[in-house]
Amino acid sequence: MSSPTSTATDEGTVLSAVDVSKHFVVRNAVGDSSVVRAVEHASIDLYAGRIVAVVGESGSGKTTLARLLARFYEPTEGEIRLEDVPVGKGAAGRGYHQTVQLIFQDPFGSLNPVHRVWHNLDRALRIHDRRTGRAERRRRAIGLLERVSLTPGADFLDKFPHELSGGQRQRVVIARALAVAPKVLLGDEPISMLDVSIRLEMLNLLGRLSRDEGLAMLYITHDIASARYVCDDVVVMYAGQMIEGGPKERVIGAPAHPYTKLLVESSPDPDRVGTTSRDEQFADAETLGEPPSLIEPPTGCRFHPRCPFAMSRCALQEPPRTDLGDGHWSRCWLHEEGRADEIGAESYSAALARRTTEPAL
Amino acid sequence: MKTTFLSHPKVRFGLVVVGFFVGLAVFGPWLTGTVLGIDPRANDISAIAAPPSSEHWLGTTQFGQDVLAQLIAGARGSMFVGVLAALIGTVLAIVFGVTAGFFGGRTDHILNFVTNLFMVMPVLPLIFIVSGYLQGTGLWMIAIIIGVFGWAGGARTLRAQTLSVRNRDFVLAMRMLGESNPRLIGAEVLPHLGGWIASMFLSAMIGAILAEAGLAFLGISDSGAISWGSMIQAAQSQSAVLRGLWWWFVPPGLCIALIGTAAAMLNFGVDELSNPKLRSATRRVVRRTRRVERAVAADARTA
Amino acid sequence: MSAPARTRSRTPAAAGRPANEVVLDVRDLTVEYIGPDGAVAACKDVTLSLRRGEILGIAGESGSGKSTLITALTRLQRPPATTTSGSITFHPADGRPGTDLVGLSARELRRMRWSTMSIVLQSAMDALNPVMRLGDQFVDVLRTHYPDLGRNGARDRTTELLAMVGISADRARSFPHEMSGGMRQRATIALALACEPELVVMDEPTTAVDVVMQRQILAQVLRLRREPGFAVIMVTHDLSLLLEAADRIAIMYAGRIVEVGTAAALYRDPAHPYTRGLRDSFPPLHAPLRTLQGIPGSPPDLRRLPSGCPFHPRCPVRVEACVSTTPALVPLPEQEAACLLLTPEESR
Amino acid sequence: MTLAPQLTEVAAPTTRLRVPSRWAFLTRRLGFYLTAAWAAITLNFLLPRLMPGDPSIAIVDQLQRVSGRQLPPETLVSIQTLFGDPDANLGEQYLAYLGQLARFDLGTSISRFPTPVADLVAAGLPWTLMLVGTTTVLAFVIGTGLGVLTGWKAGGRFDAIVTPASTFISSVPYFWVALIALWVFAFELRWLPSSGGYDPDLEGPAFWLSALRYGILPAATIVFSAFGGWLLGMRNMTVTTVREDYVLLAQAKGLAPSRVVLRYAARNAMLPSFTGFALALGGVIGGALLTEIVFSYPGIGYLLYDSLTKRDYPVMQGVFLLIALTVLVANLIADSVYVFVDPRVREQG
């Protein structure tokens, strides 16, 4: 099941996760421990100059994946490879983080309110190059700020986080990550806490850094539309597993997994306004179901309890990975059963409605 | 930020009073000796247990000693114990609380267990007993004992705060930049806990002043030093209460209460400034809002 | 309102009501936070009307005064928030004359609450009492407003309400922390409907949940609104969602309503440059991609509002007059908007 | 250096949690308190051995002091044997000590030889428990009650007077309040007796009435000094709680204000009080000891004082042990109450 395939084979990957799993042990008050399978058998490759988006419901393991890649967590299984070299256990030191940096969701939270912008950049510059003098560091810090479009940079050096707007804060965070000259930038929902009006600027900045500066980037989001806007490839996660991936237009335009279809159809899309009546759009959306527990995940395909296309085999066996060409792949029994066409045939809610009237199982 | 801090009435009251007593502790001898010309230990045999008068503003003790001079001298003794014990307690609380919270795991388990242990031990009786064993100790020893036994509550708060700060994104981010643990604690976590530490220090100081007074009242104190507690004790041993020599035992108690109130007010003010929920419930805010509401209502009536 | 709730809930009450009748009429509402350095108007001269059964969306960036408006409308504001001017007139369904909520005493308000107007708060996580069982939080509101319902009656009604949002009856014995976020959010919606209000006010009911759950919740609101027939004011910063779900939308900027109109009109032809910018801040899901810019700059600090039109520093089409003149809402065919570049309908 | 944070403390997954078993929680707490009790016992054993002074020498000291005559060395030796084998090593002594404790034998008082310490403590404990118990409850009830009132109407006139006043009151040393109370009510006004715990001439109900009368001043002192702390804590918690969304929602629901205050605001605001109980109780007990001394109340506070001045080490130890154990039990009770009032309770440490 763990065939580490990459979509583009011409270039070498900068950072990849090979068949990684992460299990957490949680204890309740009684002291019983249970295992949360936050990520299972996930593989992902990041390339220089490309952005990969990971989308999925809340709790599907996106953050965990990012933190595995940032080596905040030790994988329970599998390995992380940096430029095709496996990273040894527990060795996530400065060297690693000089290459891989993570951007957090909340720009306020990732800047210590007691420190000025200067402190943040200065520390980053100093830790990774102890020889440069203060004047030189200052010059570089200004350069970094201007790289993330905070101009004039010198004006921002002495500000405290609370004196900055959300967008400016997130730019400072990015500038700080860039200070160590990383090759990989991991963004864990880097725009979801920002105001709608400034999100695009952020996305444009990330796009520019990847395109013009050749950074490899992971972009985690809830918002499929923004993923489509900025990224090159999309990977869909469900309940800790990766269920579909490929070039963005293929995955979003023609989902090859029922869950991806659900996700796309649930996303707000003002373009739909006027095409159908509102009541129609929302018809039967009430029974879309909830994500499963990761402590006792469903057997077989984890999506089967909610899936309108579910067959008896779905509940028994995990679906294999089916390559659909152009780097597009999916894990769904429909492909093996030759019923792949059904996915695109009608809307998800229609399929669901049909299923409730005539049970598929 | 700073100006709002200083313009907060509770903070201002607290700062003024605490500052006043710190000043008394520091400049007390100069004040009594040079400015007022009174000596806390001099005996005016012509005025024994005399009520306040122009000569002795706060009256005299049974030994003809000037109560005001003693009160000023006592500020030094009490503040000394308060500050030293609070320093010791705060350092211990930081060591236990922040270390436990920051490193977690086994370290946390052990340190937190010790903290909880000290927490549920009745500290004041314990201090009484330990000081009782070390009979006739100096103020240093008393301060050390109070500090050594009185840190648990603060450590618990700091641990909880550290726990919440430790996994905050900014700590993770700096860690990711390659900051070392000591620097993470020193530069990222501790400054963030500054407010908590300051308020801990203040409460520890009050606790220590009260504990010292209690010890002095039990007769465990440094006979060479004057503190507010030892003044009350001396008054009590001379039946000042029965004899109605209120000017002898009321002022030191008032001083303790006053500085305690001031420190509590400071903490209160800091709380209110840092917690918008509390801030919106202060008298000033409510009054201001009411005034506007009344004005609006009046307008509506005339309109 | 002494009729037992259950009988009413079964009859589609909306049937007999005139469709265009106004439920809530807000005029020139100004809400200020009274601070030490003077008052900050978080809502300024807000004028709105809500028709029976309608879903009115209010969109705006963070800090634009949406929550302030809602707490003012529901008269739940606390110091230092103060309603300094304006009226909020509620017109009951039975045709009695409207009452201005601003002038009501606490006791009069209490009688009106929940049975005429209920609220769903921003975060369902915090809106339920963590130490009370879910069912009890239904029972206490039911028994307050229908004293003759009895304990068992209230229980039955709770079961009924929970079933409406797809929560099984045994969940009534759960504590909030034992339920998932989506479930809690649905429970608060069911709670809001407990006394069959004529108006439900929702403050970002879907912000904390992800897209699939978002859709489920909205679908439920839409369905429920069809049956008992209540009007909804829904606040969110997610304009794309409102465009799909609301009948009419009001756009707030810096405490003012800068545009209000039908969802379709605002999507097709936004009149205010801010609305335009907001609409263009959402990349399309299917349409061809092009580079979008959003709105440069960030929302103003209400304590230091720019002069004139508060949007002018960020406005791509500003003219000189924008710096000095504060525009008023201009009626247009399908909407109203506050921009100096617009001329009123009649003069066009 | 690894970046992996600890995995044990994790926010609850959004999926449904299993309902934690209260009994399991309590069992764990009980385990902690048992360990704490063991620690207290061991501390109690070690303290006198780490500190200077030998009980036998203390006895001889005092006898010489009383008689003013030198006592022969044999006297010291035979007194030493009365207090256990002086040559036993620390381990043996520890075992012997544990064995004694198991038999509720706290040793023998020095100054009141041969009265067992257990008897002395047992004589004083009921009085202290009664005094501290009732006053803690009273102070808690008054403090929390007023705290809810001030917090609910925070910023109002009542709050503006009561809160600063109780800040002041809670900073006043217990014994000073006791002295003032003594001065005003016992000496000046002569309303109440100034010392002792009861009228020894009375019996039956009259005796209990007298115990009540004698208890009023000490109890009032403790309540007066202790309620402020509860009030301030409760006020701030109420203010914070009242601004929680669920209270706002409760108001929006049109519930009667009393119901909103009690069921929604006060109930939730009170929860942290239970976790702060340990700290508060320690303070109250310390204060109560001093109060007992001022009023010569026949409790263990006065006993402690007496033993301190007479260097009666076994009594000091016994009193401390008892106080420590009582506080542990009180905390266990507070924990149990907490478990039943807060369904979210989870192991904190």
Place this chain on the structure above:
Amino acid sequence: DPDGTDGSDEDVPALVYGNTDGGTTYTLNYNVYSPATDKSPNSALVYEPLVRIDYSDGGNLVPWLAESWTFSPDGTEVTFALRDDVTFSDGEPMTAEDVAFSLSIPLEHAELNATGATYEAVEAVSEHEVLVTYPAASYSSLNQFANLQIVPEHIWSEQDLTTWTNPEPVGTGGFTVAAFSPQQVTFEARDDYWGGTFEVQTVKVVPVTQDTVKAQLLSGDVQWGTVSWANGEDEFVALDPDVNHYQLYATGGAFSAIFNTGRAPFDDVHLRRALAMTIPRSDIVATLNRPGTEAGPTGLVDGVYADWLLPEYQGLVQEVDVEGALAELAESGFTVEGGALVRDGQVYNPTISFNTDFGWEAYADIMINSWRDNLGLEVTPAGAPGAALFEQQQTGQFDITINATGGAGVYGVYSGLSSQYLAPEGEQAATNYGRWNDPATDDVIARMASTADPEELRELGHEMQRIVVEGVPYSPIYTSYWFIDINASEWTGWPTPEDFSYIPSPQQGPDTTLTLLGLRRAES
């Protein structure tokens, strides 16, 4: 008053004694030989000694249960002739066997030797005669028998005396314990007491604090107390002079500054004199509200030892004598530099230790101030709680310390200076804390112990007075007193300090009994 004497209990009010010894509760322990320091109160109402010390007459011994005593010629044996009319409260007569049994308790049980008995054997020689044998001539150590209580052998011989608490005491005294509760002990008068009959039928002893007892004396709830009452003349007596009495009886001792003569610098007599001359005794007694009670230089108190004092020391008040002190200081060879004493390159910073339990800080301050002002000497206060101070004093860890000096009789006052009690610094000494080591003193004391001749004793006493005044092993500061507070609203017949043959103290053994015998119902 016919009603008061007919014995009907209802009309005879109890005499309430407010006991301020410390503690709020009593524990039951009437084992008078127990090594406990806190026993049940007023056991002297139940148990009696052989002899009584008469403080109205120089601390002489007078008969009590013993009618008389005779020494053997070499002074090593004394025979007590016992009264024959004494019975225990259970009706058994007291015999020589009982006395021999009682007196041998300290000899047989070292841990029960709480009074430090110095004899080595006791023997009943006839039904009413007991022979006590000493190891050496001991004419002057008879007063220990004032502290040894006679107990009934028929009850006590069956008990383990080390742990027994004697819950139902049976003794020869005038009272029995009628009721015992932790906060009150009630004594009932015997009607078959050998010493006479009591009008007071009931004595109640309650534990109270110093403040409370004053309040209760004022209100009449308590009629008898032993609390020292600064300004008691104004605050108590003046309120009702007929009823309220505040009396001071000299104990014969004094509070003194004891110099540690065993170590430098106070091994120098001139230095001791210089310091003694600058103790502001009048100031101290002024703050005590006891003007005129400054102690003389001898350690013997005028009121008690009038017949014994050398004429030149009678009524002598030692005023502060700065000139004399400076002269002595000069003679000592010490100079005062920066507050410290310097001689031969050695620097001494003397300290003064005192009992903080008594609140002695302030008095020490008065002395320290005077030494600073008059000699330039900085003496550091080193107060300690009673128990700790006592240990320091016994082991000689002090420069100057404050303690009571005195004893029963002239020999009792001075015997503590004998080198017999000398212990090196660091080791415990029962007395002679000042490490006084003077052959002349030893000689005088030895002679006092071995003479029975009053004239010779007087002569030797004079010699000791000269030694103390000249050598200053200690310097008396103020006279120590028994303080008696009386509310005579119910009972009269109290002696006064001007006219007494026994001390009306509730804690003075036979004197207490004598006081109670003398009390009469007040006329109302």
